[in-house]
Amino acid sequence: MTLSTAQRVAGVLRDRIEGGGLPPGTRLSEEALGRDLGVSRNTLREAFRLLVHESLVVHRLNRGVFVRVVDAADVTDIYRVRTALECAGVRAAAGAGRPLREAVTAAVDEGERAAAGGDWQEVGSADLRFHRALAALSGSPRIDAAMDRLLAELRLAFHAMPSARRFHEPFLARNRAFVRLLEDGEYATAERELTTYLDDALKLILGALREREEENT
Amino acid sequence: MTLSTAQRVAGVLRDRIEGGGLPPGTRLSEEALGRDLGVSRNTLREAFRLLVHESLVVHRLNRGVFVRVVDAADVTDIYRVRTALECAGVRAAAGAGRPLREAVTAAVDEGERAAAGGDWQEVGSADLRFHRALAALSGSPRIDAAMDRLLAELRLAFHAMPSARRFHEPFLARNRAFVRLLEDGEYATAERELTTYLDDALKLILGALREREEENT
């Protein structure tokens, strides 16, 4: 057993949350969950702390933990940080090692292959890998970890997106064009394009969030 | 009782660590510390969790918690992330609100005042506030939080710096010049200067770390 009980429990909860089994806003009762998963309240609370650190749940004093609700302000902020980290990656691209640069191209390739096969779920995953690879060009473990946390948060918001295809399809060509800019060493242009790219994506998500908001009124 | 026992214990440990009473690498025995502080192991473990979240200690499964050792690779990485975040702040400076911009200037003012009074400890604090204010120009809560964690980590490495004055004095003028660039709207120049600024600071710290390393051989 190389994983502690708390880590295993956190993994189970993470899967349930990301799989939609525990929708945003759900309260996680210590007693009920502990009985369900067969662990003590103490261990469960330890698992909660791990998930709090991943921003998947929030902890309100004397009220318990709730599945994180990612609102428009959160998404906007996440995109601010993404822009900072991914732009830093682009600026480090020239000095980055070959494996790091190839990871970027590979993710774009995989996205196109998935699109050809009609697997839009996988197109989404490849897109996240693409952006993570972009930030990873910095060669910084802390940036990698921060990026993972950000994308995990973002996945919570993606539950609101009606169609993976409508959201991802327009970006396939932009990803390809962007990679070409990197390969040609057009870093300044690439950075500008990336900024507007992320801004466009943000607007799409905010639009979807607003629509869902109006539905629930 | 507005502070839990665990929080008090964490405070005691934090003081001991930052005061040098518990040098980096020290293992914090649950039983010995618990007896020493008069709390149960469980409470002590809760305190440990708080400190882990602050990056002051690390937790290794089945081995216990150790006072964090910040090595050259860590410092290098921290400066990579700082560069990304502070540069993002500079690029957002034009659109940032007045209070955010004034906070940058205020920190530089306070640094100069402290230097005039010979309080080099306070010069160091003001310098940290200056860089935090720089990153805060982005107006992003997540960037603010990340910056706080980074600077807390960095404080651990500063224990290796022999003289606060020798380290901070040369940067007083650079801080002032940098603020002037911001006020004049010379953002591109400011960003370039900031990059070399952080690079120079990194080299100084790495040099001090190397010297301390050689002493301990």
Added chain:
DNA sequence: TATTGAGAATTGTTGAACAATATCTTAGCC
């Protein structure tokens, strides 16, 4: 010297008890 295995030391997990806080219920009032 390197290895191995039993025992010691240490951390991981649990369940319980009690305290503090929040939520729900209900009785009384306007």
Added chain:
DNA sequence: GGCTAAGATATTGTTCAACAATTCTCAATA
């Protein structure tokens, strides 16, 4: 009827001691 306030109930927060699981120590052995 609707509203407020007091009390009852449920939930989380904190601490403890005991037991399980893991790692470490160190002598015995090849």
